Amino acid sequence: EAGVAQSPRYKIIEKRQSVAFWCNPISGHATLYWYQQILGQGPKLLIQFQNNGVVDDSQLPKDRFSAERLKGVDSTLKIQPAKLEDSAVYLCASSSLVVLGSDTQYFGPGTRLTVL
Template sequence: EAGVAQSPRYKIIEKRQSVAFWCNPISGHATLYWYQQILGQGPKLLIQFQNNGVVDDSQLPKDRFSAERLKGVDSTLKIQPAKLEDSAVYLCASSAHPGQGNEKLFFGSGTQLSVL
């Protein structure tokens, strides 16, 4: 089966610019996650969608980050304006069986963002 698709693979921008990342989860997966992984740290959850609704966005810096999953399938994550500390790998993941807490997450390859 096709995995979680993310694009672009790499992005370099200057601070205060805007950037958007795209994710297409595994077909049929209801739950979609965006994680931020700063170099040397583990992934940190930014936002979790259940179909097209937000389940958890408590760690999303809402003054500059936004995400949407309008049709309950693919999703975009936007940063506007970017700061130096946003340099990280942005990982998208999906899972098939929401709500149980024991489901396996399938991760994409990530988008590596460098903010100069």
């Protein structure tokens, strides 16, 4: 069974530029998550999708971050414009059940973003 795919693996941009990350979850997984992991910290949830609908985006900085999952499968996370403090690893995860807390999330390898 293929795991969660993410691209690109690494990205270096200058502040105020835009960047987009792509995620393809495990086949059949209805729930998709985007996390931000800053160096030395644990992953922090940015947004959770159930199929193509948003379940929780309370910690997404909506003035600069956006995410979509139009067909309920792949997802993109965009930052526009980027700030220095956005430097982090962006992790995508997926799970098969609706209710968080009763199923396991499987993570992709992450995209390491460096903002100069």
